[in-house]
């Protein structure tokens with residue numbers, strides 16, 4: 199009756215009053231995800247300040263929501279009064295039909311105001327909730343884009359994405375529901391209690407004893423049920439995990455004749471789920487019976503007391519009706535208020551997790567007065583005595599006293615065993631990290647003195663496996679240069695030997711390349727990445743050659759594309775192919791973060807050192823593939 203739309207549950211059906219709320223809560227216990235992974239609560243409401251600040255930007259909507267809230271609370275309380283009139287005057291024997299109509303019209307008017315007011319309140323309150331969440335998401339993502347890759351090693355993308363979705367959903371719940379529920383129910387509890395005293399002071403005192411007797415056991419049962427439910431969901435998750443494990447390892451299970459053992463193991467997990475579910479349903483069964491007994495029992499007792507009063511002529515039938523309805527509203531309001539604080543703490547927990555993402559400072563940021571890189575770009579790279587440790591692995595240096603001067607236009611192949619530090623060189627050139635000692639320079643300017651965006655503007659990076667986004671072929675190519683028109687795109691595609699297969703795609707450049715480009719072969723993805731780098735047309739090329747073996751024809755197509763890409767550019771290439779090292783102006787051999795040899799392929803092959811060993815193993819293997 200109070201039009202409690204904000205407590206809408208996942209089924210979309212509004213649940214009203216105390217019974218509705220209880221049902222909603224116990225259904226939530228059965229729900230798959232609702233309480234199973236209940237998010238952590240904060241210790242205080244402090245972090246909600248950020249939510250307040252975000253909402254305060256929309257004073258008009260807040261004012262409108264508040265007005266609607268006042269109107270609906272008033273209209274809700276007016277309903278019992280309306281019923282009182284209708285019952286006492288509208289049902290009076292021998293009454294004038296015109297007089298009866300008046301009271302019913304009055305009641306209808308209240309209902310109309312309540313309906314419209316509730317719709318407006320729901321609209322504005324939810325609007326604010328959604329808008330606040332949208333603003334927070336935008337701000338968080340903007341900050342995330344500024345953070346260096348090191349941050350994502352310590353904070354998993356899965357965790358961050360869960361903050362962006364579930365934590366923001368909790369905030370939405372707080373703004374769009376909890377605050378409104380709290381305000382409305384406080385108004386209803388106060389207003390309702392005053393009205394009850396006005397109607398029947400003695401019966402109200404009786405009710406004051408009954409309400410806690412209803413609310414307290416329900417709250418206690420509710421808590422127990424929530425704990426048991428959580429355990430129950432964990433057990434169900436165990437069953438799920440076991441199914442996945444066995445299914446994905448089915449060949450091993452069967453090859454080792456472990457079917458009966460797996461069945462027994464699964465049986466035990468299923469029985470554990472059943473045992474805990476039995477406890478849950480027992481608590482819920484008892485809880486339901488207690489609720490029915492308490493609520494309907496007290497209504498019956500009140501009516502009984504009222505009936506005696508009516509018989510004695512001390513009280514009217516309409517007053518009894520108004521009293522019962524208002525009593526229900528007030529009890530429901532108190533019931534709701536018991537949940538509000540917990541919900542707010544949960545919201546504060548979510549807000550503090552989002553705050554962390556919002557306030558993380560970028561380690562790699564432009565200096566206050568960035569030094570301009572010389573124009574036109576030359577493409578000279580220099581590493582002087584660079585020592586670098588990854589923040590997550592401070593004990594080992596990925597590069598040790600590394601010195602390398604790369605001349606404009608030179609092609610330097612970097613080879614070395616796995617973990618030697620080859621990719622680390624690229625990370626430092628892009629300035630994803632700053633070395634602990636030594637200096638990296640681009641065209642004579644130390645990277646730390648320039649704006650990272652200016653540095654990256656001058657670099658094209660071709661990763662091992664072409665990183666494609668879920669977009670069409672055109673946008674995947676233009677990622678290197680959004681100004682490129684179709685003519686330029688086709689020219690790059692041609693040079694990258696990608697023209698033919700792109701033309702053969704169902705919609706040419708408009709073809710959607712699917713999640714992570716799964717619709718293209720490895721060689722095709724590499725050629726897209728090469729075309730993208732061609733479009734970028736940067737003076738420095740960082741090329742991480744693919745290790746995956748391609749068939750001879752793709753290999754040749756990729757190689758030709760790479761040759762065109764490397765021409766007239768300073769190129770650092772992590773080389774896995776003999777063809778590449780042969781063509782390089784210089785080969786740098788890296789081991790455990792240090793340069794151990796340098797020279798051309800012929801020189802190094804003759805020297806009989808690490809390169810000669812690697813070449814005979816690694817390149818022979820890839821050439822044979």
Ligand SMILES: Nc1ncnc2c1ncn2[C@@H]1O[C@H](COP(=O)(O)OP(=O)(O)OP(=O)(O)O)[C@@H](O)[C@H]1O
Pocket residue numbers: 351588589590591596614615616617618619620621622623
């Ligand atoms: N993000 C990281 N955090 C911590 N340590 C890292 C990280 N990336 C690389 N390392 C470590 O730094 C060292 C150098 O790694 P790097 O990736 O540069 O080697 P690599 O020569 O490119 O190897 P591969 O040929 O296997 O790709 C290794 O010991 C590696 O374990």
